[in-house]
Amino acid sequence: MADKAEASTNTTKPPVPLHPVFTVTDIMKQVRILDGINVTYSAWVKLFKLYARGYEVIVHINTEPPPEDDPTYARWIKIDAVMLQWIYSTLSEDYLLRVLEEPSTTLQAWNWVKDLFHNNKGPVV
Template sequence: VQARVHDVLDHIIIPTEAQEKASYEKIKVDDPALWKRLDVVVLQWIYAIVSTDILTSILIDDDSAKNAWKSVVALFQDNKNSRAMYLNK
């Protein structure tokens, strides 16, 4: 919700529609300092909402919000597969 409110969702989920993707790339190139600052805001938000265990497993120096988000998603996907295997036993 916060990412939508502040219009920074594209920092974690890159647009797939051609026009939106072109706009995303243009903003990123036209003002890289603003882009980096907003990316760090989103990264800080991700770090603030996850548990300490998850934080320690995704924390990387000079990471981007997109990469941190992908790491969180991967952790939950791994857990989902493990739980499914456990339930099938």
């Protein structure tokens, strides 16, 4: 009887499954370095979005993080840090130095990279 009582009061939460983003060991094998010459911005965006969708993190490049008091905030920030690493590790040194900011979110870094390329376009003739 004591065993049944202990079992009913000893409730533990099941472990949270590992998010697919944490299984990526080297994003540079999938998304090449954006240098603006060998790899263009549009090609980089297409590859990056493809992998972001596949690893279930596309929301991080188009959505602000939840509020800090949201129960999902801690997990969001961890995943966002991995996404920032993906962005930073796939930028050439020149672009990285222009984008690297602290603190930053994936959305902010994504927009800074986009602005680098959209603001540098000359008029269409």
